[in-house]
Amino acid sequence: MQFQQFQPNAASLRKLISRRMQISFFVGLVLGILLGWLFAGVVGAVIRFGLVAVLLVPLVLAVLFWWKVRTGKPQGETTVVTWSTGGLPPIQEDLFEQMRREQQRSQQQLDDVVIDLDDIRRERKP
Secondary structure (H helix, E strand, C coil): CCCCCCCCCCCHHHHHHHHHHHHHHHHHHHHHHHHHHHHHHHHHHHHHHHHHHHHHHHHHHHHHHHHHHHHCCCCCCCCCCCCCCCCHHHHHHHHHHHHHHHHHHHHHHHHHHCCCCCHHHHHHHH
16 A cells, blocks of 8 residues: 655645735835835944943943032031030020020910810800
8 A cells, every 4th residue: 555645736835825915925025124124224223322321321420429529519517516514605594594484474374274165065055
């Protein structure tokens, strides 16, 4: 018994793919090649710009930081304040004493205010 080997016929394969699909494939291939060739410069420029940005931005930031640290004026000198038990100078003592007295007076006025809720309730009821 002899087996027949299957050999596809090129004409039968072409019948499976329509003529319109074949033309569309070749037109798309030609357009893709042309557009790729036209925009190759644009893609290359974008890639070059990206590489330059990735390399130069950290360098520029480092130089600006170094420049600011090197030539910058101090933001402000720190002031050291110490508290002594000897008291404040006379002028400041008078100011603080006056403030303390005013606070005591306002606190006494608040303590003197008494709100009687029963009286308010009686006044509201007709």
